[in-house]
Amino acid sequence: MKTLQPLKQPRPVAVETDESGEPVAVVLGGRRLAVVQVQDVWRIDDEWWREEVSRLYYHLLLEDGQVVTVYRDLLKDEWWRQSY
């Protein structure tokens, strides 16, 4: 039987935040990488008709030069990494 495997599934990630809740560092592969720049921030509230989704996305430039997209699940207060 054919099965659908969704792509770009979010993965849990450890994110350090400051007092205001903004990310200051991300732990990737056991390494703590400081956030050099927040390139973009956007919020998605969707799918209230099934399982409600409320996410705050960050597009971050890390100290090693890589750019990652993470989001905070505003309903569960959890951090996730996701290719956008």
Place this chain on the structure above:
Amino acid sequence: MRIACILIPHFPVAVERQRDPALRGRPVVIGETADQRKAVLDCSPEAEAQGVRVGMPLRQALALCREALFLPPHPSLYRDVFESVLEALEGFSPEVEESALGRAYLNVAGLAPHYEGELDMGERMIRSLRDATGLVASAGIAEGKFVAWTAAVTSEPGQVCTVPAGKEAEFLYPLDVSLLPAAPDTLRRLELYGLHTMRDLAALTLGPLQSQFGSEGKRLWELAQGVDKEALRPRRQEEVLVESMRFSAAAVSVEALVVACRRLLVRLHWRLRGRAARCLRLRAILWGGRSWEKSVTFHEAIIDWERMLFIAKSVLANTMLPGPVEELTIELSGITEERGRQATLFAERAGMRQELGEAVRQLRARWGRPLVSQVVEVEPWSRLPERRHALIDYEP
């Protein structure tokens, strides 16, 4: 331009009577067709005298003329005989128009001095046709096709009528308007208006005629005065490749005919010598001497005999042949160099897809589970990335 019209009225009947002299003097109707559209294809003057007309349903023809002999048509035979007629006429003029079965026009401008006048030229044409086919034609020579045809149609078989230049109106005026090439309804209306002869029609001014009959009225008015601007359209000399096969026992199955087609097309392919053909004609002589034919014009010139076979096969599969086939012929015409061919835009990709499919099948057979997936769109409009696309097992 001086034009000669050569006319063999009721050509199919004339050919049948040539084959079977016992038919002479008897009312004859030719009409059964292979595809069951039963209409009168041609009839003899004897049947015509009893009201039978070309195009009329055969049932009606039978009701009008019960003593008529009803014959199945032999289209291939009529075409062959008419081809002989045209070839004989091409001995007189290089410009011969094949107007209809039994009717041809020739450009004879400047040819009369080679004979003892136009009358002699016309007589020689008739004699030549009689020698070539045994059929008796009549001939008309005049300025323009309509006057030449009228001269031929009003002549007795074997006779020539010439209309000198400038005397067209004089020749036409006493003749009946029913000779004009107009729709039956138009001719009926002309009669209702009391216009019986060409003179009656020509005597009118153009305005009222045009207001009643439109542009057709103008053309008929001009023709009634002998003014015919229609150009002669000489037939083109084109190469036709023909191959035939005779069956030892009459073939009844489509499969046997397809096998024959294959052999004929292979032979024709060699004779094409790398060129392409635009038209294919299948001809069959059926048991009992009847004949059948079907022409196909390809969408593009074809060089590949297998593609031609595919088309011939579909023609045979979709046709109910009216009897067992004794001889099958394939003609290829419209022979041309293959200059360009419209390729399929994604032909290469299709080939790659096939190879990919085969590789995927082998992998699955080797490992017992699908190893290759493909990306499919699920909700491409979603703002949530995980909703947009998904992986699914690749099915070749």
